[in-house]
Amino acid sequence: MLTAAVLASITFAVTFGPANITPVDVWGSILHHLGLGPSPLEPLRDSIVWDLRLPRILTAGAVGAGLAIAGVVMQAITRNPLADPYLLGLSSGASLGAVAVLLLGSALLLPFAAFLGAMIALAATLVLAGAFGRITPGRTILAGIAVSALAGAVTSLIIFWTVTGDSYREILGWLLGSLAGARWPAVGIAAVAILVAGVPITLSGRVLDAFAFGDTSAATLGINVQATRWIMLTGAAVLTGAMVSVSGAIGFVGLILPHAVRLLVGPRHRLLLPLSALVGASFLIWADTAARSLFDPRELPVGIVTAIIGAPVFAALLARRRVNS
Amino acid sequence: MSVPAMNGLDAQRVTVRLDGRLIIDGIDCSAPSGAVTALIGPNGAGKSTLLHALATILPTEAGVIRFGDDDLLAMKRRTRARTIALVEQDATTELSLSVADVVSLGRIPYQGMFSDESVHDRAIARNALDTVGMSAFAERDVTELSGGERQRVLLARALAQEPRLLLLDEPTNHLDISAQLSTLALLHDLAAGGVTVMAALHDLTLATGWSDHVIVLSGGHVVASGPTGATLTPRLIEDVYGVHAEIIERQGHRPTIAFSPRD
Ligand SMILES: Nc1ncnc2c1ncn2[C@@H]1O[C@H](COP(=O)(O)OP(=O)(O)OP(=O)(O)O)[C@@H](O)[C@H]1O
Ligand SMILES: [Mg+2]
Numbered sequence: 001m002l003t004a005a006v007l008a009s010i011t012f013a014v015t016f017g018p019a020n021i022t023p024v025d026v027w028g029s030i031l032h033h034l035g036l037g038p039s040p041l042e043p044l045r046d047s048i049v050w051d052l053r054l055p056r057i058l059t060a061g062a063v064g065a066g067l068a069i070a071g072v073v074m075q076a077i078t079r080n081p082l083a084d085p086y087l088l089g090l091s092s093g094a095s096l097g098a099v100a101v102l103l104l105g106s107a108l109l110l111p112f113a114a115f116l117g118a119m120i121a122l123a124a125t126l127v128l129a130g131a132f133g134r135i136t137p138g139r140t141i142l143a144g145i146a147v148s149a150l151a152g153a154v155t156s157l158i159i160f161w162t163v164t165g166d167s168y169r170e171i172l173g174w175l176l177g178s179l180a181g182a183r184w185p186a187v188g189i190a191a192v193a194i195l196v197a198g199v200p201i202t203l204s205g206r207v208l209d210a211f212a213f214g215d216t217s218a219a220t221l222g223i224n225v226q227a228t229r230w231i232m233l234t235g236a237a238v239l240t241g242a243m244v245s246v247s248g249a250i251g252f253v254g255l256i257l258p259h260a261v262r263l264l265v266g267p268r269h270r271l272l273l274p275l276s277a278l279v280g281a282s283f284l285i286w287a288d289t290a291a292r293s294l295f296d297p298r299e300l301p302v303g304i305v306t307a308i309i310g311a312p313v314f315a316a317l318l319a320r321r322r323v324n325s
Numbered sequence: 326m327s328v329p330a331m332n333g334l335d336a337q338r339v340t341v342r343l344d345g346r347l348i349i350d351g352i353d354c355s356a357p358s359g360a361v362t363a364l365i366g367p368n369g370a371g372k373s374t375l376l377h378a379l380a381t382i383l384p385t386e387a388g389v390i391r392f393g394d395d396d397l398l399a400m401k402r403r404t405r406a407r408t409i410a411l412v413e414q415d416a417t418t419e420l421s422l423s424v425a426d427v428v429s430l431g432r433i434p435y436q437g438m439f440s441d442e443s444v445h446d447r448a449i450a451r452n453a454l455d456t457v458g459m460s461a462f463a464e465r466d467v468t469e470l471s472g473g474e475r476q477r478v479l480l481a482r483a484l485a486q487e488p489r490l491l492l493l494d495e496p497t498n499h500l501d502i503s504a505q506l507s508t509l510a511l512l513h514d515l516a517a518g519g520v521t522v523m524a525a526l527h528d529l530t531l532a533t534g535w536s537d538h539v540i541v542l543s544g545g546h547v548v549a550s551g552p553t554g555a556t557l558t559p560r561l562i563e564d565v566y567g568v569h570a571e572i573i574e575r576q577g578h579r580p581t582i583a584f585s586p587r588d
Contacts, residue, residue, distance in 0.1 A: 081419060203439040210433050213416040213479075219382040220413075221486075222406030222434040267420040270441050 002278040006061060009282045013060075013289045014053045017296070019045050030054070051183070057285055059182035060302070062190035063243045064253055064284025065277040069198050070236040070243075071254025072276050076208040076269065077232050078126075080140055082317065084255035085118070085240040088140065089147030091251065093121020094244035095175055096151040096158075102171075103162045111189050115241030121147050122237055177250035177303020179288045186246040193242030197235040202277060205269030208232070212267075250303045252310025253280055259317060332393050333358040333521045334379065334490060339388035341371075341378050348374045350545040351387070356523045356538065358393075358489075361509075361516050363532040363553065364525040366542035367566060372525040373414055375542065376492045379523070380411040392490055392521070406434035410483035414494040414525075417475070418467065424478050425463040428454050431485030453484035458507065472499030480508070484515075491515060493524040497531060509535040533557055533572065534579030541565060563587065 014026045025040050029049040032039035039046045067085060074083040085091050097117025101109045128143035129136075155175070163171055173180065207228060210218040215225045243250070258276045265271050284302070287309070291302040334356040341349040349371050356362035364372050377383045379390060381397050390397040397405065410431070418427075431453065432446035442450075454460050457477045462470070467478060476499050483491060496512070497505040509531060516522045516537075523540075526532045532539060532553065539556050541549040543565050549556050562570040562582070569585045 079419070200439075206433055206436055206441065207438060209430060212418045212420050212422060212427070212430065213413075214418075216377070216382060216413060217416055220380060220406060220409070220411045221430065222403040224402055262421075266426070267422055268426055 002275060002282075006278055006281050006285075009285045010054075010057055010061060013057045013285050014049055016289050016293050017053070019048050021045060021049060025049065026054075055184045055187045056179050056182045056288070059186045059190050059246055060179050060284045060288040061281035062187065062194055063179070063247045063250065064257075064280035064282070064287075066190065066194055066198055066239040066243045066280075067250065067253040067284075068257045068276040068280025069201055069273060070239040072258045072269065072273055073201055073208065073232050073236045074254070075258060076211055077229050078140055079211065079214065081259070082141055082255065082314075084252070085236065086249060086251035086254060087148075088144035089121040089125045089151060090118040090237060090240045091244055091249035092148040092151035092155070093117040093119075093124075094241045095249050096121075096155045097241070098245050099155050099158055099171070099175075103158060111193075111242050111245040114245035115238055117151070118237040118241040118244070119234065121151055122233060173299075173301045174248040176301035177248040177306070178291075178299075178301040179247050180292070180299055180301075182246055189242050189246050193239050197238040197242075198277065201232065201235050202273040205271075205273050208269040208273075248301070248303060250284070250306055252306045252314065253284060255317075256310050256313045257283055259313075333360075334390070334392050334523065336379060336390045337388055339375070339378055339390065340386040341374055341383055342386050343374070343383075348545055349378060352542075352545075352547050354540050354547055354550060356521055356540075358521040359516055359519060360522070360537035361512050361535065362521075362523045362538040362540060363536035364523055364540050364542060365527075365529060365532050365557075366548075370542040371545045372542055373494050376411060376494050376523070376525060380409050380492055381405060382411070403434050406486060408488060409490045409492065410486040410488035412476075412479050412483045412491075412493040412496055414498065416479055421466045421468050423463065424459065424465050424467055424470070425450065425454065427467045427478055428481045428485050431482040434486060449487070450481075450485045453481040454478075456484055456511065457481045473501060473504055476500060477504065477508070480511075488520065490521045491523070493522070495527060496524055497526065497528065505531065529557070529562065529570075530581045533582055 011023045011026050015021045015023055021041070026049060028040035029046050031037055032046070033050050041049065071084040074085065074088060075081055094114040094117045097113035098110055101113040125140065125143045125147045128146060129140040159168070159171060207223060210221045210223045219225050257280045258272065261272055261276045261279055265275060287305045288302045291300040291305045294300065336355065337353050339349055339352045352375065364375065366372055374383070378385050381390060381400070385398065392408065395408070397409070400408065429442055429446060429450040432442055432450060435446065436442060454463060457480050459474070459477050459481060462474065462478070467475065470478065476496065480496060496508055500508060512522050512524065513535070536553045539550060539553045540547055541556070541561065548565060549561055559570040559572060562568065567587055569587050571583045572580055573583055574580045
């Protein structure tokens with residue numbers, strides 16, 4: 001049913017905006033480009049569907065799914081319900097990596113640099129959290145904030161020194177999280193990340209379940225704790241790196257959507273992971289549609305939309321945790 | 326001094342160092358199959374550490390741990406998790422799992438990495454929950470249980486692993502007297518069914534009344550071990566804990582101990 005919701009979201013999101021496109025046109029155009037029959041649209045409008053809106057929306061869906069999966073993994077492995085790629089500094093690290101190679105002029109290396117940045121930021125956050133003593137949720141968040149701040153400062157420095165004029169606005173928009181530039185290559189990058197990291201993680205939900213009562217408990221259930229932790233977190237970094245490289249740092253998707261899904265279906269990962277991915281996909285498709293149509297013809301970076309929705313929810317989660325403990 | 330254990334657990338020269346501190350210092354100990362072995366000793370003696378080492382989930386620096394014909398330290402992780410279960414001293418979760426879900430975690434060693442639990446797994450988990458008398462709680466949220474209820478759920482999770490060696494760290498912690506007695510009776514039944522049971526116990530009265538063998542630990546060493554009646558003497562209790570003890574035996578009852586401070 002949720003899969004159907006995602007398909008419907010994709011179809012209807014494409015129809016949003018000027019040019020008067022109907023859902024039937026959307027599928028007609030898709031079939032045409034798959035080599036099945038003529039397009040119902042004249043070339044210009046067909047190009048709006050196939051070259052602009054469809055890749056952008058598919059990217060939004062993949063990014064939403066990927067960030068949600070990365071969030072679930074990080075929450076399970078760090079046993080921290082507030083963990084998410086954005087809060088723990090991965091997104092900022094990935095942005096830094098991306099900006100560094102972008103300005104060196106190598107678009108090909110972008111996803112790899114973003115992955116590397118995410119990985120380094122993750123390691124830095126965990127080491128920093130551990131340096132204060134036992135790794136607790138609170139310390140991890142603080143360490144994540146420190147790492148984010150540092151990575152953000154270095155990113156700003158690089159931009160400040162090297163970027164001039166128009167590209168300034170463009171890069172700023174990307175940093176805040178934007179899907180405006182997403183074309184078919186972006187779909188490719190995001191889809192590869194979903195295939196190599198997202199799908200295997202989604203299927204190994206029982207392994208994440210084993211961590212419910214902590215590392216020792218996972219070990220008694222036959223899990224290789226250290227190896228699993230690093231494989232899973234590397235998977236989260238692959239997803240984050242790939243998604244940041246196509247859409248910038250979009251916050252809160254990895255945090256609030258898994259939470260919402262957990263409230264509905266409980267914390268078992270075999271269910272939580274695929275549902276979070278589907279809900280994440282639908283959510284980001286609609287957030288991005290809102291971002292491009294609310295103030296038409298001006299566009300908001302979608303990261304602002306997710307932050308406006310996500311930040312209050314995050315605050316509510318924090319407040320609830322205080323009541324609980 | 327140690328009990329010959331052809332079929333049970335037999336550990337030799339087990340040595341554990343944590344953060345550079347020698348916590349378990351070349352311990353020899355054994356637990357025969359078909360019996361309940363109590364592990365006792367003062368706070369910080371190393372009981373929990375030894376149990377984790379015997380469960381082979383701590384890096385041991387030296388030593389051999391055999392169970393029947395198997396070398397536990399050389400065993401594959403999943404095989405090991407089907408052989409040994411450990412009930413931890415104080416395991417908690419923040420996830421709102423149902424009690425039934427928690428118990429079925431014990432089936433993970435029987436599942437492939439990418440597979441979910443089967444009907445068979447669910448049935449075994451249900452049985453385990455029934456065995457500890459918690460069936461009525463199956464759909465309850467585990468984060469909302471009392472300490473004693475949670476303790477019993479975790480025992481059920483261990484049983485769902487269908488272990489041949491069951492290690493328990495303070496299994497009577499948080500339990501009211503009736504639940505304590507039924508837990509120990511359950512451990513006895515399991516032992517009678519062929520499971521090797523070793524439990525760290527603080528309550529010496531429970532140890533005297535309900536264990537077949539004891540291992541007495543102090544400062545990372547075994548100071549005594551053997552059949553409970555012959556080993557757990559007032560003299561030993563005074564030496565290890567520094568309190569006066571008198572063992573009271575009455576017809577038709579399990580023995581108990583009366584304590585008083587040493588002046
Ligand atoms: N990770 C660790 N690093 C360093 N020392 C540790 C660690 N864990 C435990 N210890 C120390 O090892 C000693 C034995 O601890 P252990 O938990 O095994 O004792 P115990 O007999 O189970 O005590 P209790 O009766 O209080 O449960 C203690 O002195 C403790 O401080
Ligand atoms: Mg202990």
